[in-house]
Amino acid sequence: MPYRFEEFEINIEQASLTRGDEEVALEPRAYALLLLLIRNRERVVSKDEIIEQLWQGRFTSDSAVTTCLKTLRKALQDDGERQRFIRTLRGRGFRFVAQVSEVLAESPVIVSIESESPPDWSRIEVPDTQPSALQGKPSLIVLPLQNLGDDPFSALMSEAMAHDVIQELSRLRWLRVIARGTAFRFRFPDTDLRLLGQQLKVRYALCGTISTWGARRELHLELSDCQLGDLVWADRFDVSQDRMHGAREQILARVISSLEIYVPMHEASQASLTSTQRLDSWGNYHLGLRHMYRFTPLANQQAAQYFREAIRLDSRFARAYAGLSFTRFQDAFLNYDDDVNGAIADARRFAETAVELDGLDPFTNFNLGRSLMLEGEADISQSWLERSVTLSPNFAQGHYSRALVNTLQGQTEDCIANSELALHLSPLDPLLYANYAVRALSYLRIGDMENAIKAIEKAVRTPGAHYLIQMIAALLYALNQQMDKAQYWRQQALQRHPSASARHFFVALPFAEESFRQTLSKGLRLANF
Known part of the structure; x- marks a missing residue:
């Protein structure tokens, strides 16, 4: 105690x-x-x-x-x-x-980070040791939907949907999924999830019901924590029978993207209530994720410490190296570190290590693609981002990052298409604010100022929006001759980052098209950056 x-x-x-x-x-x-x-x-x-x-x-x-x-x-x-x-x-x-x-x-991982000296990133290497058991890796069982009627089509769909979810979840490297043959033995209506979790040593269960209302099918899905008995996530889908086959893909995408958000969030919440001495590599990893997505200098340092601790506990933990790459990307992209070139080099080095350890993980490929973007290697960056969404077609952050590279290269149509797909897959994604900002820039490029303003308003009002997003808002309003709003967002950006400047902006966002750079430069000058 x-x-x-x-x-x-x-x-x-x-x-x-x-x-x-x-x-x-x-x-x-x-x-x-x-x-x-x-x-x-x-x-x-x-x-x-x-x-x-x-x-x-x-x-x-x-x-x-x-x-x-x-x-x-x-x-x-x-x-x-x-x-x-x-x-x-x-x-x-x-x-x-x-x-x-x-x-x-206690001897916590995070101790007064404000007074801690900067980490020596060059000392983090991949030891030649065997991987340890990832005992804390989240695990899940997908049960067939319970058919509440006697409709044969619904009975077929109850198993087909569960099968599709299992197949898609098997692509995710951070989740252990119980095989279909085992899962479908527990198709009983009153399955005791707590007992099921104990028998199969599984943490989460995805189950639900399908019911028939005339020509419509109603699906209710629930994700439960088998150990605690908590409801982690739930959703409802109402589809007409003639659209059911087409809707399966949309439902599947929503389920996968929701699990990618809610399971790590729940894992982090439980880890935060645990003594830091008892956290395993996955507990540290999930707490790192939670801090990583807060997009502040302090939270970014805390995230890096959790990822380093995860690597200390498991020297071949690919996702922890990918997380370190993400934090160093933030250090460079948001100018948290004065040594931007060093941060960029670290982001690439950690991402390459992550891919070497697990080249089939979408998250490791995603981080390598992002690090190459910082180095100005747009074409190579795009190939790694495409690989991330090939490995997991429902990986929303991969599609968003493709949209970002698209806009840097002047590929407006591709940018908007990838942005729309990312938004559809993950409407609650931690990078949602950035997705809106990328769309705003694409609309500006084609001269659609009305939609550019609408998109940037959503971006700056979405959690996680940082000073670069506020700079985009300021330059857009300045170009639209709304100087009061331009000055408001300029002040907001300077409160977040007092030295924010046009130079910082173009280091983070190296646009390839000179004419568009000039347009953005004009907006920044009008906004007094």
């Missing part, structure tokens, strides 16, 4: 709070808030940081934080007046003020 304060104790391994001999009922988000405040008790934790840590970048309101805090205070038998444990500092945030003792001190 690492933490004790007054009569309370927190058991990290069991993710529980006890008062004396009695367990205190506490919903997961309030428990996560308690851990966040205790682990940062030497300082004030802002409301923005709480939202970022607990809601993982998803939009939420201040009232949600207030409600979570009230729930926690109630569990601790505290209130806003006494503030015996949690003190509110108006306009600043919250701080845990009770005396805390650490019965068994």
Whole structure:
């Protein structure tokens, strides 16, 4: 039990709070808030940081934080007046003020990263050791849909959809999928998922129902955590029978892209409630992913630390090397590191290592393609990005990155087509903001300012949007003679990156077409960059 304060104790391994001999009922988000405040008790934790840590970048309101805090205070038998444990500092945030003792001190991977010296990236190599067992690799079983009627066509579709999902999931290198022959033995309506998980040692189950309403078929799909009994994701599809075969591909794409988002998100949430000493390579990897997609300098450093720890635990973990490549890409692309050329070289080196370890993983190929884009090797970059979507046709980030390279090369039609496909496959993707921005630039190239403005407005309002996106908004509004809005987004960009300049912009986005570069340069000058 690492933490004790007054009569309370927190058991990290069991993710529980006890008062004396009695367990205190506490919903997961309030428990996560308690851990966040205790682990940062030497300082004030802002409301923005709480939202970022607990809601993982998803939009939420201040009232949600207030409600979570009230729930926690109630569990601790505290209130806003006494503030015996949690003190509110108006306009600043919250701080845990009770005396805390650490019965068994943790040795976390992330320790005061602000004061940590920059990592020596050149020292991270691939040791000549055998791969360790990836015990924490997510695992999933896909069950046939339960047919709620007696329609023969629905009975056929119930197994066909499950078969298609299994086939497509088998392309994903980060997920262990139970084979069809085993999965289809558990086709019973009342399968106990918790018992099923124990028998097959599987973490997740994808199941659902298909029902008939006249000429329409309604599919309900659910992804559950077999160990916890939690519902992780659910969706509903309503399709007419004459369109069912054509809709299968669309449903399949939505299911795969949703699992690629929600499973890692759920894994990261569970890992964040675990003692860092007990995290395995996959736990560190998923926490790295969560930080990586926050697109801030601090979060990017934290992500890199988690990926390095994953490599320390498993020296041949291809995806962890790919994650390191992604963080170094951010360092170069967003000018987080003054040594841009060094960051670009690292991004390529780590991506090449990842591909050497697992050349069939779409994510490793994707990162190699992106690193080559930074080096100005657009044609070679495009070939690796195409390979990523060949390996997994529903890999939305691969299609988006192809759109980015398209716009850098002036291939407007291809850019919009790849952007549309990425948006269709993954409407909640962490790179959604960038997808909208790429479309805005393509519309600008063909002179469609109305759609360019619409696209960039979506981009800057989407979570994850960084200062380069705000610069694009500023130059677009300046070109459209909306100087008030141009200056607003200029100020927003400078708040994020005080030294933001046209030079930074074109280093990150090396457009090949000189006439379009001149158009963008004009917009940046008008916006006072």
